Amino acid sequence: MAKKKLNVALIGYKFMGKAHSNAFRQAPAFFDLDAEPVMKVLVGRDAAGVKAAAEKMGWEGYATDYREVVSRPDIDLVDITTGNTSHAEIAIAAAKAGKHVFCEKPLAMSVAEASEMLRAVEEAGVKHCVNFNYRKLPAIQLAKRLIDEGAIGRVFHWRSVYLQDWIIDPEFPLVWRLQKEEAGSGALGDLAAHSIDLAHFLLGKIATVSGLLETFIKERPLATAMGGLQATASAQRGPVTVDDGALFLARFESGVIGTFEATRFAAGHRNGNILEINGSEGSLRFNLERMNELEFYSRRDPGHIQGFRDILVTEGGEHRWMGAWWPPGHIIGWEHTFTHQVADLVEAITRDKPATPDFRDGLQAQLVLDAVERSAQSGQWVAIE
Ligand code: SOE
Numbered sequence: 560m561a562k563k564k565l566n567v568a569l570i571g572y573k574f575m576g577k578a579h580s581n582a583f584r585q586a587p588a589f590f591d592l593d594a595e596p597v598m599k600v601l602v603g604r605d606a607a608g609v610k611a612a613a614e615k616m617g618w619e620g621y622a623t624d625y626r627e628v629v630s631r632p633d634i635d636l637v638d639i640t641t642g643n644t645s646h647a648e649i650a651i652a653a654a655k656a657g658k659h660v661f662c663e664k665p666l667a668m669s670v671a672e673a674s675e676m677l678r679a680v681e682e683a684g685v686k687h688c689v690n691f692n693y694r695k696l697p698a699i700q701l702a703k704r705l706i707d708e709g710a711i712g713r714v715f716h717w718r719s720v721y722l723q724d725w726i727i728d729p730e731f732p733l734v735w736r737l738q739k740e741e742a743g744s745g746a747l748g749d750l751a752a753h754s755i756d757l758a759h760f761l762l763g764k765i766a767t768v769s770g771l772l773e774t775f776i777k778e779r780p781l782a783t784a785m786g787g788l789q790a791t792a793s794a795q796r797g798p799v800t801v802d803d804g805a806l807f808l809a810r811f812e813s814g815v816i817g818t819f820e821a822t823r824f825a826a827g828h829r830n831g832n833i834l835e836i837n838g839s840e841g842s843l844r845f846n847l848e849r850m851n852e853l854e855f856y857s858r859r860d861p862g863h864i865q866g867f868r869d870i871l872v873t874e875g876g877e878h879r880w881m882g883a884w885w886p887p888g889h890i891i892g893w894e895h896t897f898t899h900q901v902a903d904l905v906e907a908i909t910r911d912k913p914a915t916p917d918f919r920d921g922l923q924a925q926l927v928l929d930a931v932e933r934s935a936q937s938g939q940w941v942a943i944e
Pocket of ligand 1: 753
């Protein structure tokens, strides 16, 4: 019998659009999905650009106006990879048209927007998913399992840094990610948002925060062209209106205490999403730049062999998603997290299960981002509502 089809419209075709397109292509080729995602239509405002991208990435067609696409009867799932300012508008329109919605992170520009988005998808009764893709790392799933099994005992500390360096050159142009009205915030919403979601996933909710934000380079040349994280500079300059670096302390509802740091000014760090968790019986360490490994230290090991062990998370029978890929030891990469997310989302839709992470998780992260900003402004601790 022919497989059911799940027709997808993808809005946005640059960096994230490319990552999502790859995921929709790979997911049915490697996972046994109940429905086949069909790459129906790619949407972007520039007709020539979106047409070329659709042809290159294997979309059946293209369009320049998302409004026409979200109301098309043949579309089942709307995937949003546009800049942060348009997430809410597109997600709400898609939900109202009865489509399932998949959206890049951070979910929204504000708590109010994120709440509206959540209301819209819940009222429509559609599946909703926010792409905090690092939950979909086999190493993070193993960390969750070890924590839940009590392997590290009572957790005391969360320590995360998310370190990049792509804007350290003061002449790097003022791309949309450096403008508050386009991005919402800087390293905070772009990078710390991932750490916040991982902390929520692994250890439960953050209760209060004390934040510090800094913009090191106040003015930059305006950008004349861009794609992905690349751009060219023009002679005119403009103000940087987001944080370059973000730090905060946190107390979790469980009593865990944590530190978070996110920056694009950590020279030498290209994409260092690093975390450590310490408990009464052991510790866990993870670094995205070594994403096929999880480090685990157990106080229960006999003394003469105590030390961090490096677990290669590529065992098909043991480590989530790995059975779909290659034999043990044949490692996977960053783009696989998107494929895992798509496979999970298709399963949530076809089996009528909640998608994870969903807009509720997106809102929870947004509440923390907002609290950190308010705390940085006031110099006070702020509780998450
Ligand atoms: C750029 O800073 C970026 O691509 C983020 O936007 C992503 O969310 C992160 O996963 C990697 O870095």
